Amino acid sequence: MAIQANLSLLDRSLRGAIGICVTAFAFLNGDIIDDVFIEILLGIFGVLNLISLFSGWCPVYQIAGVSTKES
Amino acid sequence: MQKVPILLQRTAIRTRLIFACLTVSILVSAIYVIVSYRLAADVGIQNELARMTRVVAFLNTEIQTNEDVLFNGNYTFDPQSRLADPALSTLFHVSSSQGQWTQAHLIDSRSSRNILKNIAMLSEKSASIVSLNNRNYLWVNVKSDQYNIYYFKETTLIDATLQLVAKRLIITSVIVFWITGWLALTLSSIIAKRADEINASLAKLATNDPLTGLANRLYITETLHEIKTNEHKRITLSQACLFVIDLDKFKEINDSFGHKTGDDLLVELSNRMAAVVTLPNELIRIGGDEFIVWAPHCNIQQGETLAQSLVQVCDTTVPLNGLEINTGASVGFAHYPSHTNNPETLISCADTAMYKAKKQRSGWAIYDNQNVLVNERDVMLRADLNDAMLNNELILHFQPKVDMRNCNIVGVEGLCRWQHPRLGLLTPFAFINLIEHSGKVQDFGRYIIKKAIEHASSWRNEGHGIPIAINLSPYNLLDPSLLAFIQQELKQYQLPANFLQIELTENETCLNIKYIESALTKIRQLGIAIAIDDFGTGMSSLAYLNNLKANTIKIDKTFITDIETNKGHRAIVSSTVTLAESFECDVVVEGVETKSQADLLLSLGCFIAQGYFYAKPMPEHDMKRILKSGMKLDTSVNAASIFETY
Numbered sequence: 001m002a003i004q005a006n007l008s009l010l011d012r013s014l015r016g017a018i019g020i021c022v023t024a025f026a027f028l029n030g031d032i033i034d035d036v037f038i039e040i041l042l043g044i045f046g047v048l049n050l051i052s053l054f055s056g057w058c059p060v061y062q063i064a065g066v067s068t069k070e071s
Numbered sequence: 072m073q074k075v076p077i078l079l080q081r082t083a084i085r086t087r088l089i090f091a092c093l094t095v096s097i098l099v100s101a102i103y104v105i106v107s108y109r110l111a112a113d114v115g116i117q118n119e120l121a122r123m124t125r126v127v128a129f130l131n132t133e134i135q136t137n138e139d140v141l142f143n144g145n146y147t148f149d150p151q152s153r154l155a156d157p158a159l160s161t162l163f164h165v166s167s168s169q170g171q172w173t174q175a176h177l178i179d180s181r182s183s184r185n186i187l188k189n190i191a192m193l194s195e196k197s198a199s200i201v202s203l204n205n206r207n208y209l210w211v212n213v214k215s216d217q218y219n220i221y222y223f224k225e226t227t228l229i230d231a232t233l234q235l236v237a238k239r240l241i242i243t244s245v246i247v248f249w250i251t252g253w254l255a256l257t258l259s260s261i262i263a264k265r266a267d268e269i270n271a272s273l274a275k276l277a278t279n280d281p282l283t284g285l286a287n288r289l290y291i292t293e294t295l296h297e298i299k300t301n302e303h304k305r306i307t308l309s310q311a312c313l314f315v316i317d318l319d320k321f322k323e324i325n326d327s328f329g330h331k332t333g334d335d336l337l338v339e340l341s342n343r344m345a346a347v348v349t350l351p352n353e354l355i356r357i358g359g360d361e362f363i364v365w366a367p368h369c370n371i372q373q374g375e376t377l378a379q380s381l382v383q384v385c386d387t388t389v390p391l392n393g394l395e396i397n398t399g400a401s402v403g404f405a406h407y408p409s410h411t412n413n414p415e416t417l418i419s420c421a422d423t424a425m426y427k428a429k430k431q432r433s434g435w436a437i438y439d440n441q442n443v444l445v446n447e448r449d450v451m452l453r454a455d456l457n458d459a460m461l462n463n464e465l466i467l468h469f470q471p472k473v474d475m476r477n478c479n480i481v482g483v484e485g486l487c488r489w490q491h492p493r494l495g496l497l498t499p500f501a502f503i504n505l506i507e508h509s510g511k512v513q514d515f516g517r518y519i520i521k522k523a524i525e526h527a528s529s530w531r532n533e534g535h536g537i538p539i540a541i542n543l544s545p546y547n548l549l550d551p552s553l554l555a556f557i558q559q560e561l562k563q564y565q566l567p568a569n570f571l572q573i574e575l576t577e578n579e580t581c582l583n584i585k586y587i588e589s590a591l592t593k594i595r596q597l598g599i600a601i602a603i604d605d606f607g608t609g610m611s612s613l614a615y616l617n618n619l620k621a622n623t624i625k626i627d628k629t630f631i632t633d634i635e636t637n638k639g640h641r642a643i644v645s646s647t648v649t650l651a652e653s654f655e656c657d658v659v660v661e662g663v664e665t666k667s668q669a670d671l672l673l674s675l676g677c678f679i680a681q682g683y684f685y686a687k688p689m690p691e692h693d694m695k696r697i698l699k700s701g702m703k704l705d706t707s708v709n710a711a712s713i714f715e716t717y
Contacts, residue, residue, distance in 0.1 A: 032238060033242065034239070035239050038239055038242050038243060038246075041243070042242065042246070060256060061252045061256075061519060063261075064256050064260035064261060065260055065264055066461075
């Protein structure tokens with residue numbers, strides 16, 4: 001599956017913002033969450049979003065054959 | 072390249088799927104949160120109750136050793152330091168046959184009294200949490216031989232559980248929701264895509280012709296319907312042309328070389344036509360050997376060019392089975408909106424034009440606006456036709472047949488006219504086709520026969536015995552009871568049969584010639600003379616002349632009009648006269664308009680004539696006037712001028 005950008009600018013920045021918040025929350029606020037399992041889950045989701053931010057590509061969109069990228 | 076035809080497709084499946092998936096995920100998350108919350112709270116309460124039971128057991132041991140002190144009121148139980156949370160309020164109550172003892176910690180005396188009052192109502196079946204003054208208390212009761220001990224303790228377990236849920240369960244739920252969202256998106260996209268693919272292939276099947284791969288009739292119907300619908304939305308198509316193409320000799324090719332060859336020819340021709348028809352124009356096969364070209368935004372000039380190129384393309388030879396086959400095509404086209412405002416009638420307009428092209432063998436033709444008026448009038452006349460015969464609006468006019476040698480009237484031809492209440496006097500050209508196509512041919516034939524017999528009889532009674540000839544088409548002779556009808560009418564009006572003559576108009580197909588022959592023979596046996604009308608034109612053959620054994624031949628006026636200049640026509644007339652002599656027939660010439668024509672015809676041996684030189688067709692009262700005046704026409708004064716008005 002070739003990596004080809006399929007996110008629009010808005011989609012990308014929104015995911016970026018969510019990714020940064022979630023990752024930061026997962027790694028810097030361990031006391032609040034108080035559960036390693038949830039921290040890891042949040043970490044994975046955050047990182048996935050950060051990947052989307054940097055590559056402009058979403059694997060789920062790719063599988064679904066959806067693209068929000070302006071043609 | 073043909074674009075894939077579009078049918079109305081409704082694929083809102085995607086939104087619905089996403090909506091359904093998200094609803095399910097929210098529902099699942101909510102159930103999951105509630106169950107987890109209850110589970111956590113229950114586990115906490117069970118632990119707490121076990122701890123409290125241990126405290127009560129400890130108190131029980133304490134009481135037994137210090138019983139006297141207890142009921143004297145000087146006893147203080149202090150489990151807090153070892154067993155309970157000192158920040159939470161507690162209440163102990165011990166009762167026995169010797170007395171009662173109560174100790175409250177961080178509870179005011181009023182609340183204590185309230186709790187004690189409620190003790191009586193507590194049983195083993197009661198909930199393990201009781202609420203009082205917005206505080207929740209857990210309680211345990213231990214009964215030993217001597218003592219009945221109650222222990223109440225405020226609990227913050229529910230709040231603590233809520234905090235846990237807020238932290239962990241909600242975060243987990245969000246993640247679950249997120250995953251479900253993605254799943255919903257993926258699933259819905261995949262399903263919607265599949266549905267779209269199936270729809271597209273179904274639409275292609277429904278709107279495509281499998282043989283040529285072109286769009287089919289449904290496609291063009293949809294397209295035209297769409298234009299009509301969009302008219303109301305003011306998304307108008309400024310103009311367009313629709314072409315109907317019909318291959319001329321396809322049936323013959325199909326019959327002679329087989330369907331396979333026919334199919335190959337269709338495929339090859341459709342490929343060649345598709346090369347000429349470029350987008351946005353589209354080629355459509357509507358069935359058999361009929362094609363349509365839909366050309367949006369095409370004006371009439373462009374349409375003419377396209378029509379010509381289509382005719383040319385179809386006129387090329389196609390090599391099939393080692394033969395060079397050329398079928399040729401007729402193309403008719405109509406323009407929207409100048410020919411019709413309704414896109415849905417474009418096909419029928421173009422069809423009319425195509426038939427015109429086929430008839431004229433002109434290759435292509437454009438729809439004629441005049442046809443609309445004619446068609447509208449025809450529709451109106453067809454409706455009136457029903458009443459015409461009932462109201463006797465169909466009348467006979469008469470044109471004399473004259474012996475050119477002495478200008479004596481030897482007979483008359485009855486010609487049908489329609490005295491229409493609104494349109495005035497109509498000649499047969501306006502309505503005879505309507506009659507032939509309305510299924511009233513036989514009624515009409517009988518009507519005319521009856522009228523002719525009526526007139527002939529009344530003239531005869533007035534002393535002007537003269538035969539009336541009427542025109543019948545071979546269709547009338549197919550009427551099995553016509554003979555009986557004629558006999559009956561003749562009998563009723565007491566008219567000898569020789570006062571009626573039948574002129575048989577030649578039809579393009581001589582139908583069932585055997586049947587007609589026998590019908591004519593029977594009619595002739597009655598004594599009615601038979602004439603062949605318009606001889607020399609149409610499909611008449613000499614065999615026809617031989618078979619029908621007519622009494623009279625009427626030479627068509629096309630041979631007479633230019634007989635003075637056209638040697639060929641003179642030869643035809645002359646030989647027809649000879650032919651008639653051999654068959655022992657009389658000859659009548661039609662359309663004599665000048666004296667010189669009359670003289671020439673006389674010299675060729677024709678004696679009986681009909682034409683404007685002698686008289687135009689006239690109404691009955693004028694005819695009677697002439698009959699009264701001696702049945703002789705005075706040609707020194709051009710008789711035609713007398714009846715100029717007719």
